[in-house]
Amino acid sequence: MATAADPLALPPSPAAPAGLVEGRSSGRLLGARRPPAALLALGLVVALAAALPALYLVVVVAGDARAAADAVLTSRSLGLVLRSAGLAVAVTASAIAIAVPLAWLTVRSDLPGRRAWATLATLPLVMPSYIAAYVFVAVLRPKGLLQEALAPLGVQELPQIYGFLGAWLVLTLCTYPLVLLPLRAALRRLDPSVEEAARVMGRSPLEVFRTVVLPQLMPAIGAGGVLVALYVLSDFGAVAILRFDSFTREIYIAFQSAQRTEAAALGMVLVLVMLLLFALYAKVRGARALHRSSPGTQRPAPPVRLGRWRWPALGLCAGVVAVTLVVPIGVLLYWASKDVSTGVDVATITAEAGNSLLAAAAAAVAAAAAALVVGVLSVRFPGYATRAIERVGYAGYALPGIVVALALVFFGTRVALPLYQTLAMLVFALSIHYLPLAVGPVGAALMQVPPRLEEAARGLGRSPLQVFRTITRPLVTSGVLAGAALVFLHALKELPATLLLAPIGFETLATDIFHQTTTGFFEAAAIPALILLLIAAPPLYLLNEKGVKGT
């Protein structure tokens, strides 16, 4: 089942791994069928659009291949790749380490208030990494807010948080929800009968978790992990503020120093690293494509009673929420209170919030529509071509925002001048940048629609389009909504493309924050940052509910 559109799936996750039937279902039978030409053409258009950033790198590098090779083939760039990879591995590992217990506790245990904990624990997803970085620097710097609080105890100075440690901390806090969301969905779909069987055979609960539950969760963990790793590799804001020399930072320096060939060459290395990651992911997932075999409605698992373990469990949840939410929001409120005294321009902020909302919502709709095309192709018509179409989509996500932005500056001024620096262009940029975030959930939802249902409708004389409208679409709505919500949450905080591609005067909350922080007036950035979080909360709630309830 989970073979074709392999579920780099966010909620709802690939069909419930349950009855442990290994292998591929009817998708394969259909594989013999060729996709309709119109659909394939549409898929190629989406793939081409998504490939533009990578294509731009190729064009630039081809202009001066020698300079490009010189830039890449140095011990320095190798060292930077290793540094960035090290950070990506560390962040991914810690994100998984946080997400696994949280997911299990909020889905499978009788933890008090587990639904509330679940929503709170996923909220950091909306925190732009650059804001989290500013906040944690303000708190943890040698003479920051924490030191001031500890000063009465005689603490003169805290150790440095800059460099690897700070980047690791902040990026973990911003990205673990990317694992938590698909993991919760996957856990909810586990068929408890398998675990019960294992228990009956005499395995301890821990052994059952390790040998039965965990293997079934691997696709979801791997899918979330890939997104986390790609996020870390392409992040610039947090690593710059936390002063960690990453590969992406080198790309920015090169672009900003008029060394575009060198910058593009380094960007291509990032694409290669991404491909490597996919190969690795395919290995992790391997033959574990499992799905439910037994017919009938799935029974929800009875919650595990925590007993006295509930206290450490509550402590863990409270600790994570305190660090990832209470601290940043507290600091932002503190800054905002200082700024309110100097007067807040309500009209401007309202307009900015409206612009953020408009661009992000439009990008979410566009990306979800594109993801539906990609999803239908790769799930219903698996094959090398359709898989390539799906994979190409990830390039836009793996590359730093500046590359996506400059690629569209390049192509926009050459082939789409009337659209250049219009809202349509910005929405296009945002949707190709975040397309993979929508492809995951949409593909996963599609995999849950039995192809037999569609075939029956076709047999009864409906056209493919009618089948899609009346059968497929209603069944995949929740997946599409989940995908759209994820894109929305990311587009809301996007900066480089918005700065370069939005129509002039189209200020968003993110650009406002940028203008304020460049002069060091963090207090003035607090209110737009808080509004950003506020706008992001409803779609996140939706994501949690839809993602967990599924269809």
Next chain:
Amino acid sequence: MTSRRARCTAIAILAALLGGAGLASCGGGSDELTMYSGRVPALIDPAIEIYEKDSGEKLKVRTGDSPTLAATLVEEGKNSRADLFYAQDAGSLDAIEKAGNLAPLPADLLDEVPARFRSKTGRWIGVTARSRIIAYGPKVKTSELPDSPLELAEPKWRGRVGWAPTNASLQGYVTALRLVEGEAVARKWLTEMVANKTEPFDSNVPIRDAIAKGELDLGLINHYYVAEAQAKDPGYPVKVHFPTKDLGSLVNVSGVGVLASSKHKKEAIAFVRTMLGKPAQTYFADSSKEYPLLAGVAPSKELTPLDEIPSPEIDLADLGDLEGTLKLMRDTGAL
């Protein structure tokens, strides 16, 4: 039904989008001037208002950081929508001049500004000057302040100094050092600065803030960052020191160029004239505490006058060898 509502929403958004796209593309063909600006909106807006009042024209501004906007202009080439580029540093102007994006400015306009503050080929012109100074915190006694930035590499300052090696101003500084003192001195200085645990930051503002917090004692930054903070908070604990030896307090500029692809060159040049006119120059001197470049306009009183600032006689246009500087900085581990 959710799906129906979702569809309606989607259609509404798409309609709004197309409408917006249409409107915006109409705007692109208008006669309004468009400027890419690397300057902070709050500081540049009043100067733009002077132009708009004088000319009756409107100016549209896209704000970003100067080097990224320069990279954008290079990608846009001759299809750029921009008529003007207003940069925070000479390096960004230099980059797009080299790429062939800038048009020549009239000679009488260029003559308003001393030759060392404009492009050699007359394609960009400085508007204000800023000095590369040593900012210091309350723990440093005035008697121990270094006479030369080169002294910051001495063991005495180990771990107490902040700099921003990825920033265009510091890179310009290193280029000047190579020009004036030679490659060997520059290499030695960079190596020693790195060995001395000089703290690298990604921009100037956090260095200033770290000095204010007492985490650092000295920082190599531009003078007006301190002036900005002092304007907000008169008791701000960071002060400015103008070193006198070696490179002294190298002076750099913010400047403007007119795009070669502009269809409104006449209006664009009128804007540059306004920026170098007395009202705008007085505004810059008073509010953002930069040095006005127009003869006859005095800088803010608390600043050392420009001609008294010990600054080597370097043509800013000579600071172009960024590539060599970046290589040296990478070799020495500064970058």
